[in-house]
Amino acid sequence: MIDIIKNFLKDNKYQIIINQSGLYIKNYQKLITLEDTNISIITYKKKIVISGLKLSLKKILDKELFVQGIIKRIEVFDVW
Secondary structure (H helix, E strand, O other), rough: OOHHHHHHHHOOOOOEEEEEHHHEEEEEEEEEOOOOOOOEEOOOOOOEEEEEEEEEEEEEEEEEEEEEEEEEEEEEHHHH
16 A cells, blocks of 8 residues: 555656646646747656647646646657
8 A cells, every 4th residue: 555655656657637728737847938829848758848829827836737828739759
């Protein structure tokens, strides 16, 4: 049971959740670009680029953020 809890707390996998309100990203490591047409972040071994119009961060916490705006594209790249 303790191993399950440790693995949950050490989870490095990122999650992207899209709903009608916007885009939620969990377990990001660093915000690289913040513009109204482009937001890019680094997660564990991935770079995520969000493109659109009127993009803004509505919530930013430790390892979590929420993006709102007109999202046109989400690209995920491997980072080694």
